[in-house]
Amino acid sequence: MSQESPRQTASTDARQTKPLRRWVRRNGGPIAGKALAYLALTVLSVVTLLPLLWSVASSFTPLNDIYKFAVPFSWHALLPTNVTLQAYQDLWASTYPRALFNTVLVCAVTVVAGILINSLAGFAFAVFNFPGKRVLFILVLITFLVPFEVLALPLFVIINTLHLDNSYQALILPALANGIVVFLFRQFFIDTPRELLEAARIDGLGWFGVYVRIVIPISTPVMVSAGLVLFLSQWQAFFWPLLVTNSPSYQMVQVALSTFSGQYVTKWNDIFAGSIIATIVPLVLLLTLQRYYVRTIARTGLTD
Amino acid sequence: MSRREWWVPYAFLLPAIVGLVIFRVVPTIYAIGRSFYAISFGLNPATVFVGSDNYTALFSDPTFWQSVRVTAVFNLIINPLQTTLALLLALLVSMRLRGIGVFRSIFFIPISISITVASIIWQLMLDPQSGLLNGLIEAVGLPPQSFLTSPNQALPSIILIASWIGVGYWMFFFIAGLNGIPPTLYEAAAMDGASSFASFVHITVPLLRRVIAFVLVADTTANFLLFAPVYILTHGGPQGSTDLLMYEAYNSDFVGLDVGRATAITTVLLASLLVVVGAQLLLLRSSER
Numbered sequence: 001m002s003q004e005s006p007r008q009t010a011s012t013d014a015r016q017t018k019p020l021r022r023w024v025r026r027n028g029g030p031i032a033g034k035a036l037a038y039l040a041l042t043v044l045s046v047v048t049l050l051p052l053l054w055s056v057a058s059s060f061t062p063l064n065d066i067y068k069f070a071v072p073f074s075w076h077a078l079l080p081t082n083v084t085l086q087a088y089q090d091l092w093a094s095t096y097p098r099a100l101f102n103t104v105l106v107c108a109v110t111v112v113a114g115i116l117i118n119s120l121a122g123f124a125f126a127v128f129n130f131p132g133k134r135v136l137f138i139l140v141l142i143t144f145l146v147p148f149e150v151l152a153l154p155l156f157v158i159i160n161t162l163h164l165d166n167s168y169q170a171l172i173l174p175a176l177a178n179g180i181v182v183f184l185f186r187q188f189f190i191d192t193p194r195e196l197l198e199a200a201r202i203d204g205l206g207w208f209g210v211y212v213r214i215v216i217p218i219s220t221p222v223m224v225s226a227g228l229v230l231f232l233s234q235w236q237a238f239f240w241p242l243l244v245t246n247s248p249s250y251q252m253v254q255v256a257l258s259t260f261s262g263q264y265v266t267k268w269n270d271i272f273a274g275s276i277i278a279t280i281v282p283l284v285l286l287l288t289l290q291r292y293y294v295r296t297i298a299r300t301g302l303t304d
Numbered sequence: 305m306s307r308r309e310w311w312v313p314y315a316f317l318l319p320a321i322v323g324l325v326i327f328r329v330v331p332t333i334y335a336i337g338r339s340f341y342a343i344s345f346g347l348n349p350a351t352v353f354v355g356s357d358n359y360t361a362l363f364s365d366p367t368f369w370q371s372v373r374v375t376a377v378f379n380l381i382i383n384p385l386q387t388t389l390a391l392l393l394a395l396l397v398s399m400r401l402r403g404i405g406v407f408r409s410i411f412f413i414p415i416s417i418s419i420t421v422a423s424i425i426w427q428l429m430l431d432p433q434s435g436l437l438n439g440l441i442e443a444v445g446l447p448p449q450s451f452l453t454s455p456n457q458a459l460p461s462i463i464l465i466a467s468w469i470g471v472g473y474w475m476f477f478f479i480a481g482l483n484g485i486p487p488t489l490y491e492a493a494a495m496d497g498a499s500s501f502a503s504f505v506h507i508t509v510p511l512l513r514r515v516i517a518f519v520l521v522a523d524t525t526a527n528f529l530l531f532a533p534v535y536i537l538t539h540g541g542p543q544g545s546t547d548l549l550m551y552e553a554y555n556s557d558f559v560g561l562d563v564g565r566a567t568a569i570t571t572v573l574l575a576s577l578l579v580v581v582g583a584q585l586l587l588l589r590s591s592e593r
Contacts, residue, residue: 037399041407044393048410048472051425054436066434071448073439121320128313136321143328145521145581146574149529151328153553153570154335157563177323207312236418238532239550254420258536261424268428275421283416290412294476 053078059087059273066268087273095248096274099256106171106252107234114176114230115223121177122185123211127197144179149239156243170244171252175233181226184296188222189215224289225296235282253278332574339568358568368569370544371552374459375528378548382463382470383524389471390519394478395508414472419465423533426465427452452537455545462533462546470526474519481515482508521581528577549573 054077058066061080069077091097124130125137155174156165164170192215200210216223234252241252251259257278261271286293342354362368397408414422429437430451438448451461485508493503509516531550534540540547540555549569557566 034399034401037396037401040396041401041404044396045407045410048414048468050436051429051468052413054429055425070434070436071439071442073436073443077436077439117319117323120316124313124316128316130310130313133313136317139321139324139329143324145525146577147525147529148328149531149550150570150573150577151331151335153557153566154338155327155331157338157557157567158331158334173323174327177320177327179324182320207309207316211316236420238418238420242535254418254532257424258420258532261427261536268434271424271428275424278421279417283413286412286416287409290409293415294480297476 055272055275058269059276060084061269062086063267063269087267087269090267090270091273091277094260094270095251096253096256096260096277098248099251099253100277102168102171102250103235103253106168107231109168109172110175110234111227111230113172114178114181115226117176118178118181118226119185119216119219119223120211121182122187123189123215125182125186126189126192140179140182142179143177144183148174152240152243156240159244165244166247166250168250171234171241171250174240175230175237178230178233181229184222184226184229185219188219188296192218221292222296224292228285228289228293229297231285232282335567335570335574339564339571342564354564358564362565362568362572367544367547368552371540371547371549374545374547375549378459378463378530379524379527382466382527383520385463386467386470386474386523386527387516387520389467390474391478391512391516393471393475394482395504397475398479398482411472411475414469415476417469419469419530419532420536422465422469423536426461426468427537430461453542455541455543458538458542458546462530462537465533465537466527466530470523474523477515477519478512481512485511524580525577528580529573 054070057078057080060083061069062082062084063086065076065080065082068074121140125133125140159165159170196214197210200214201207205213236254237252238254238258241255242258245251245255248256257271257274260274264270339358340353340355341351342358344350344352393411397404397411429435432438432448432450432453435451437451442448450457452458489507489511490503493507498506529550530548531554534546534548534551535554538546540551550573553566553569553573556562556569560566
């Protein structure tokens, strides 16, 4: 309580001075700080949003208008006056829908099979004790720390030699077992009450039965987070799909986009429309599931 | 678990471990092994053991050293930059301000933007003739810049593009870390008359050391292997100024058709990645004491 007394004397002092000066003295520091914070937040938001606003606006703008309003800069660059869907119609007629279909298919299979495979492994690491556990867990940790991209080139040489390129298997299989996802599941399952598992065992369930009937139903949050990681890893994949596919029948969305921007260098409206579509799908998913993402995935940085 | 069930954990692990061995361990061994082989030319081209020839050729090649230099400069700038900005941004959006949720959501958007899309959008943003950025620069009366087409500005442009999506992403790891710091610590410090800068140095940074280490390491491993912007925007140029090692490895295989050189570069990348990650972990662990 003795800590409070100086503050009280300060405010009694202040009562005798002019109201404005008193108000500034009491709130001036925080207000200046807040104003500064809002300024910084606004500037950074503009930096984040400006390229996106321009992309969205330009995807609805006739091609000539894009060039006309960017340099010299006019507000019409961000607020289109002649709205057109031409760019989206162009895309619809191109190989882009096929790439979207491929990507959705690859993502769906990867998410479902990946959740199953990695959750089984995470469960084993969290619940069982067995010879070789340490070594296998270190293997998982290393694959968590060293990104797949560094191994993509040698893996491609192997796959190419075996003539397994240009196939859905080549796109899906390497992405299934994922060190980060195993780790996410292990961290979640480690807190499962043992009594729950033991009770189910006494009721005569096998371990796989325990996993299906007891573990899966209680692990929705981690499944959603793991699903997001797996989904993003495929939706945003570029290097591996670029290496392993050269036929449009198996092209993935990011590769299609880069090919597109290389071939139709001048069709800026089409390039923007393609970029918007490639971004809107993960954006909607991430904004809906934001709290799972922040709670679980960002927390992997806290534990080791 | 009874004795008869010794195989249960292995059965649970089998699919994941098989996947990791085939798609992570095998390529690692293959990369190292293949880097000691080359294709012999002649009537019957064959893969023959050449010892360290691929490495000797690589280490005496100025293109490779240029690429090493670019990769080193790029990483020495981008990783501290992104980590610092992400931490500052996390502190900013952790302030108790009206409407802060809106700002958080804005900075969340870049997570859904792939590096490919970021490269493509910024290619048009930075276009010297018709790009929006030069439009804005000219609007405030400054001369237009050449960005990706200039040997001096191309690498900084790629740093800008990668950071545009990277900072928001890593910010969320710091927010999770900041949420774990008990507010009572700050209250106690404020009562003792500590300034907010002092409590940042003496409370926030020490308690966030693990998250800082994690972000720095994870960010470095990602940027060490950055490929898409170079492939899409510059093809390593102008004058080799953006020739990151990942692109150099890709180029050796796809353009130079030299798998020996490509796998040798991959092995160099893999080894340096392990050294960088290990050194950072050691550094941060020793500063803990």
